[in-house]
Amino acid sequence: MKYNKSLIATLREDPKEAESKSHRILLRGGFIRQLASGIHTYLPLGWRILLKISSIIREEMDRIGGQELLMPALSPKELWEESGRWNEYGDDMFRLTDRKERDYCLCPTHEEIVADIARNKIRSYRDLPQIWYQIQTKFRDEPRPRFGVLRSRQFIMKDSYSLDSDEQGLDKSFNLHKDAYMKIFNRCGLDFVIVEASGGLMGTGESKEFMALVDGGEDQLAMCEQCDYRANIQIAECKGEHKSFADTAVEEVATPEKRTVEEVTQFLNVSPQNLVKSMFFTAPNKEPVLILIRGDYEIREETITTLLGHDYGPATAEEIKRHFGAEPGFIGPVGIQDLNIYADELLHDAKGMITGANRDGYHIKGLNIGRDVQIKEFANLRKMKIGDRCIKCGGKMVAQTALELGHIFKLGTKYSISLGANFLDEKGQEKPIIMGSYGIGLERIMACACEQKGDERGAAWPISLAPYDIYVAILNPLDKDVTQLSDEVTQLLTEAGFSTIIDDRNVSAGIKFNDSDLIGIPIRVTVGPKGVKNNLVDIFIRETDERFDVAKSEIVAKCSDIKDMLYRRINGH
RNA sequence: CGGGGCGUGGCGCAGUGGUUUAGCGCGCAUGGUUCGGGACCAUGAGGUCGUGGGUUCAAAUCCCACCGCCCCGACCA
Structure with a gap:
């Protein structure tokens, strides 16, 4: 390849839109070029890197018995209505209409399409297990694309899907993927860790993320200093300290215009641990719920999803006023009869707490959870704080920013049931196929190599990814x-x-x-x-x-x- | 969606009401001299100043609206 006639165009100066290290390197080196927010051309140099990454992935996927195929990027609405995700995906899904006014989407992922193939092609347990994969462009209308190619609206993903007849089979497929992913990221020369993760929109089964440790990554990892417990901070569990205060009678106290935990603690001169935050969650066509968390913690949204389902979200100020007769910041659990109330386990037996009085400008003191509130369930609802204790060994937890390279999920039967992807087992009984879903972001590998190996002079590609030797x-x-x-x-x-x-x-x-x-x-x-x-x-x-x-x-x-x-x-x- | 910033030749920027042909550096083209860590000389091409409307004798410059892009947050496989 001669430089003189090539489409390599390095930039002498840093492009002004690039702030992160990898974005700067990729743009300056002429690897990528942005067309619109979150949409990029992969120029010859960048494309050669992505091809190198693809072939490493192919080799490792083929090694575990994966069969490559290519599904369409465009999909009719009906399949997504069967799974319910036409609605669940909301604004993140690119949608379009054809000339006959039929609705389509640009696929953000392909579980529905896989289930559709499976329900037609898989008849018997003898057809299982299967691993199908593709390397293909995905579309997601991200609310905020950023860091160049790291969070974009059109990106290349290796997605694979396992089909099994039972849980043991799923375990096996899951572990095959885990091993393949370790080989892939190692061969790409990246430093990474495997962490416990949240399934998000995919489902609620076991899932693990492959995280690259980089400064300024989008995700935060919780890591135990002592043992090997590592989890996405969104789902990290921790041991907390129970706190209780003097057991007194409930008493209203005026707190004019003091809404936030910070304002109330300062005004009443107490610690955040003395407060109970009441958070009102609603979902379309479902009963709203009230969640109680101690003042020094944030809510762990993962719990909402697993406990209630992911259509629940924080209520609007309007809904709060209608239900509690008070503005946000002054609501509380006392006297609430018509709601299911969930409380963080640290509030079990808590006495002498302070919470909203359901009256604007007032809080109450002397809240005794056991005495004054009807709790439906106590659970670990709080987000880990730095310095909390490890759930496994009691060690100190620290946080580190990271970049998600890959994610493996045990889907179970969510899609096979909703789309009717069944098989006949040895006894001739019809059963839903058990699925797994596994993704790798190709551009993220490329960007991650820049983050981890690049320096002030530019990229320094691992030999396995380099566009040229x-x-x-x-x-x-x-x-x-x-x-x-x-x-x-x-x-x-x-x-x-x-x-x-x-x-x-x-x-x-x-x-x-x-x-x-x-x-x-x-x-x-x-x-x-x-x-x-x-x-x-x-x-x-x-x-x-x-x-x-x-x-x-x-x-x-x-x-x-x-x-x-x-x-x-x-x-x- | 909230907050902040930006939009002027390919790239980075200056110009923020009045020297009528809108500048500078880099890049690009032609010729020449150079050649081991971003050389030099000469000549030259390239811009509806994001879009639309308004104010004014006069708008890149002031006002309004819209669009696009970036950053922080919200959100998020």
Whole structure:
């Protein structure tokens, strides 16, 4: 590949829209180009990286028996109505209408389509298990695309689906994927951890996320300092301390305009632990509920989903006023008869608490949960705070930002039941297929490699992902001796199986060096007038900053050694 | 959706009512001199100043509306 005629366009200055490290590198290096918010072109360099990633994924998916297929990106509404997700997905789903006024979506994921294939093709337990996968473009109308390719509205995903006849089969498929994913991310040269995760819209079964530790990632991980407990902070559980105060009678106290925990604690000169937050949750066509959390905690929304279902959300101020006769900030559980009340387990037996009085401008003191409130269920409803104790070992919990690379779910029968994807078991009984769903974000692997391996000079691709193995810098392409040597060198390297990009531009040396650093090609071979007299070239390793003078006859051997060394570094994980 | 910022040749920016042809750096084109960490000289091409409306003798510049993009938050496989 000759640079001179290529569609490689590096930018001399940082594009102003890029703030995160990976976004800056990808844009400056000419790997991607934005077309609209959250929508990108993958330019030749970026696309070659994505192709490298794809082939690693293919190899590992094929190794666990996955069969590649390609489902359409466009899907009719009916399938999504069968599963209920036509409504559940809401504004995150791109929708469109055809000329006959039929509704379609651009698929954000493909469980429905898989279930549809399965209900037609799978008849018997003898047809199971199956693993189907595709590498395909997904569409999600994210409320806020950001960080370039990290959260975008159109992105490439490897999604696979397992079909099994029983739970043991699902466990096996799940673990096969877990192992394959570890191999994939290791081969891509990334540092990652596996954490407990939330299923979100996918379902409520077991799920794990593959998280890359990066500064400024979108997700937060909760990690125990002592043991190996790691979880997405959204679902991390923790041990908390029970607190109780003096057991007194309920008493109203004026708290004019004091609505938030902070305002009330300051006004009454108490600690947040002394407060009970009352949160009103509603869902369309379902009974609203009241959730009680101690003042020093936030609600763990995952619990709402698992406890109540994900159509529940915080009520509007209007709904609160209508139900409680008071404004948000002044509502409480006392005297509430018509609602199911759930309380965090730390409030069990709590006495002498402060909460809203259901009267504007007033709170009540002396709340005794056991005495004054009818609790339907106590549960762990609170979000972990840094410094809480580990649920497993009691160690101290810390937080770290991370980037989600992949996610594996045990779906169970959610989609097979709603879409009627059944099979006949050994006894001739009809049963729903047990499904799993597994995703990897390809662009995220690319961006993550920039975050973890890149530096102020630009990208430094792991050899397994690099768009080219070797950057041949021709320092003076007008010098016949130099071009003759570089032609010979390039031919030797190509014949030895290296992919090369040849910088034959008639520009100054500094530009070539800087571009090769920015583009992040692992090995650079410099052919210039200095070495040409002695048939010497300069070989430079981007990742380690090592430099060697090498005779023409040794170039291929040296580059092979370096390539092997770079692969060993990756596998040394 | 709330808060903040930005929109001027390909990129980064200046200009914020009146030297009538809107500037600067980079890039691009042509010719020449250079050539080991972002060279130099000369000549040249390229802009409905996001869009629409308004104010004014006069608008990139002031006012209104809309659109787009970025950041923080909300939300989120």
